Amino acid sequence: MTLGYLLTVGTFTGIFMILTLSLNILTGYAKQVSLGHAAFFGIGAYAAAILATKFGLSFWAALPCVVAVTTVVGIFLGLPSLRVSHDFLVLSTIGLNFIVGSVFKYFSFFGGSMGIVDIPTPTFFGKAFGTVGYFGLTFAFVTLAVLTSIYFSRTWGRLAMEAFGEDETAAKAMGINVAKFKIYAFAISSAYAGIAGALWAHYVGSVFPENFGFDRSIDILAMLVLGGLGTIRGAVFGALLLQVLPEALRFIQDYRMLVSGAVLALMMVFQPMGLLGKGSFLYLRSLGILRHFRRGVASGAP
């Protein structure tokens, strides 16, 4: 195992951490279950690819545009959530994968099934990012995503989302403009996904419609559910686990879809709060262990 290989795995893991943090706001906080998150990711990646190859914009110049595009598309795609019930939202987000995938595939502007290739590596003060540099760049964005998530989790917006996630009617009676905050959730979530998409496109150097299909949406949701819906630590940990484990255990790789699907189903049945979510077995255990440890240190002192 070379360092370059580890850094590559690390970079992809970072990109998925941004995606799980993104989904955490939509599904973890606002309880809008999305089985179409790869579509938002794909829109970001395609926006970055097109801006770089057709308009010659640099990664940095394109990034604000990518975020703007994904935010606006997110708002637009979030509108159905105002009309349909939870169950139907799940179905319509599944549909999203196929709609967005088809648009990429059948419109020549998006490169058709040949995709878009030769996306340049970003530069920083004239120097192209190497493997190490890109790993650093990705984790700078992961850090940014974590910090903004922490910030957001302390705002009234998060509280509003938790409230209507539990009881929409009661939330309305509190004076919460539920429609507004649902759209916020879609907008913020899809802005994050846009950044993840841009990082992906410039790292891989090409984008194809099948990179952003339904199976990828399941991956992202499985990571978040595994780590713990509604928690930042869970989002980060889940992405790490499901990205790194299959790399370590090579034979699993061919069964990726099976693993993600099984993880999703098993977690929902046995530990819906995730491994590190609120009230989860491991989280409570680790708190207990920490407390034990502290007490041990305290009593051990002379």
Place this chain on the structure above:
Amino acid sequence: MLLVDDLRVAYGKILAVEEVSLEVDERELVAVIGANGAGKTSLLSALMGLVEPRGGTISFRERDITRFPSWWRVRLGLALVPEGGRIFPDLSVEKNLLLGAFVVRSRRGLVENLELVFSLFPVLKERLNQRAGTLSGGERQMLAIGRSLMASPKLLLVDEVSMGLMPKLIPEILGTFRKLRGERGMSVLLAEQNAREALQVVDRGYVLKNGRVVLAGTAVELRENDEVKTAYLGL
């Protein structure tokens, strides 16, 4: 302060509220008495903007709010204690109270309202960090009332708080509305099945039957009314 004229609420073909007109003045406590299914919850939901009325008008503090969204009504000074409390069980007591103050947000207003809530229901102060779902039935109703007070309402709509409470708690809880009128100058519209207890605390009342107002009068008049006596007071 609140003027309802010819209000109708329907769910598909089911008429829940028909031609209801009523009013609530400043600093007034008013009851809407009605059996199960009479249309009390539908009426309050329409007042709060949670269901769209089929017809009629609602005006509150000289504004026609019939088509206003709920969040706007809360800003104008309406608040609801929903049927069954409908607290957020997975959130802490503290977050539930904060959510009540969603439209307030100013630190001072928040602290003042919290003090009011704790003075009425000291038990909530001890339970602040507890999940609201772990509260007892009575404590939940207290939280639901406390939460609604966090918005500094001018008119409080209360949907059957007495339901599911221990009998000896009912006068105490209903009594808090009199206190609130005294201390805060609040008005209260109290929907109740429990006519006996409700008519002890309110000034006036309406009797709702199959979605229609069939009787109106002062609390004393209603208590003495033969129909009310037999149908709602069990005398």
